[in-house]
Amino acid sequence: MMTEQQILALCKEGISAWQAAFNQQDAAGCAAQYSEDCVMEAKPIGIFKGRAEILGCWQHIIDQGFTDVSYTNVNWQPGADGGYILTSNWTMNKAYGVVHREHWIIEPDGKARLKSDSFEILGDR
DSSP states (O other): OOOHHHHHHHHHHHHHHHHHHHHTTOHHHHHTTEEEEEEEEEETTEEEEHHHHHHHHHHHHHHTTOOOOEEEEEEEEEOTTSSEEEEEEEEOSSEEEEEEEEEEEEOTTSOEEEEEEEEEEEEEO
């Protein structure tokens, strides 16, 4: 049985892996941080269901020249049904916005992945 500290550490590893993949322009590496049946709401772009659609979304964003993502005001709270909920602000080279709710869970292989993701692009930079 994992402690809450261990679970949170794995969730933090997950977001770090996602950020590293994005900044290396690796859409597949980004998609690998999502559970197979994750639903990602990317306002105002759309809703993407499952890892393949999510991969397509991130590939499209990367292909448009977006890179250099960073997070500020990061907050982690325990999820009511397990895992942890991340909220934050984010910036990229060409845009900024907010993470409304990322739900990170520990999957059977021991890795943390996103069960759901809701973020919003608030403007251009």
